[in-house]
Amino acid sequence: MKKRICIIHTGGTIGMIKTAHGYAPKKGFMKQALSAIQELNSEEMPSYDYIEYDPLLDSSDVSVKEWVKIAKDIEERYHMYDGFVILHGTDTMAYTASALSFMLDGLSKPVILTGSQIPLSEIRNDGRDNIITALLIAANYNIPEVCLYFGSKLMRGNRATKISSDHLIAFDSPNYPFLAEVGVNIEVKNKLIRPTKGDFKVRIFDKRQIAVLKIFPGIQWEVFESLMTSHLKGFVIEALGAGNLPKADHILQGLLKRAKENDTIIVVCTQCLKGSAVIGQYEASSTLSQAGAVSGYDMTVEAAVTKLDYLLSLYDDVETVKRLMETNLRGELTK
Structure with missing residues (x-):
């Protein structure tokens, strides 16, 4: 039986199109773009359901309110899926990944944030591979953590930080090894992965100064x-x-x-x-x-x-x- 993954699209560069005023999100574009990626129909790929936020947000506008929404959406669907992939803008992706790592207590399945530096609407882009690989990892590996996948590296979400605004290697995990590295093969470092502790529960943030x-x-x-x-x-x-x-x-x-x-x-x-x-x-x-x-x-x-x-x-x-x-x-x- 195929694994099932829930894709949550919050916004960000990956789903933007070029306009007269620069790149901007377009409602419905990502769903169309995903259906055009033929590899997602392969037998090796998991099945997926797609959720698109309205409005789609540049990640500079993502904060506590949006973290809570993502956590609650995962909680509501937690027993329906084998893992979650969150499409997110890069500017605050590490903040969201860190926040979710604390909010999703007792996590027993992968939650992987990813995105791109170049929109899927461009012929040359990094989003396609990031999506495909994030889905494969979420479906096939026992990684019960909030992670960030970008540029062939899987990082613990609360160890990641953005290091570049214009290179395709946009994130690093400076003080902790990568949980997985992707080349010809996907090499998961199981000894570095934290085991599940306790039952799953979402702990909600309040706004604090x-x-x-x-x-x-x-x-x-x-x-x-x-x-x-x-x-x-x-x-x-x-x-x-x-x-x-x-x-x-x-x-x-x-x-x-x-x-x-x-x-x-x-x-x-x-x-x-x-x-x-x-x-x-x-x-x-x-x-x-x-x-x-x-x-x-x-x-x-x-x-x-x-x-x-x-x-x-x-x-x-x-x-x-x-x-x-x-x-x-x-x-x-x-x-």
């Missing part, structure tokens, strides 16, 4: 004074190196003190593509340690932001959120 700050030489801390209010629940800092900041002045100390008083959770990640942020390792991060900040270790910023939103949606206790931010929940970090 979270900010991201990238540190740079000569940063003027007073610019951020208006940001540090009691409404700010989470603060992800992209620090230098292993979690370092420029020498603290009285303004920074005041900001960190206010964050602590407001129970704003500070998570420190590194700007480096590879490696970890561990506060307290150098004197330059001691100010953060004293303020009660937590280490993001080798999490991507995408994973840190979505994980923080996830935990703040589940727990009111600040210490619980801090502890779990430093705990590996879905394979998102290595301590």
Whole structure:
């Protein structure tokens, strides 16, 4: 019996057509484009059903509301399909993949996000192979994770990050090996795949005020004074190196003190593509340690932001959120 896959089309470059104002999504185009890919009718391919969102969104417009919709659509159809393929724009694909990895608790089947850098409407495009291979992997391999497939690499969703806006190799997984590499054969690295834990359940996100700050030489801390209010629940800092900041002045100390008083959770990640942020390792991060900040270790910023939103949606206790931010929940970090 053929495996069944559900394709969810949210929007993005893969389903766009050229207009007088540049590439834009067109309702119904993707369904037509899929029916024109003859390989999808092969006996080797799974059968699929197709869902198209209305409106189709550029991924820069995808956020918590859309993450919840995707998760609920998967929940509603979870027992009807052997896997799910989500067609998505590349700009925020890693954020959506990270968010879904936390929302889809106890996942026991593949959920694979993919898309393209060149639309299917163009003669030369990368979308066709990405769709075919994502469907084959979702149907034929036991990978109970939210993944991102792009450019012949299958990555854990919460380890992926976009590295290029104009190359066909658009994503990388800098701190965790690829789950599968596709060449002449599809080589799945089973030892790297997380086993299913518990029963499937969708955990819904709420909208929380979270900010991201990238540190740079000569940063003027007073610019951020208006940001540090009691409404700010989470603060992800992209620090230098292993979690370092420029020498603290009285303004920074005041900001960190206010964050602590407001129970704003500070998570420190590194700007480096590879490696970890561990506060307290150098004197330059001691100010953060004293303020009660937590280490993001080798999490991507995408994973840190979505994980923080996830935990703040589940727990009111600040210490619980801090502890779990430093705990590996879905394979998102290595301590």
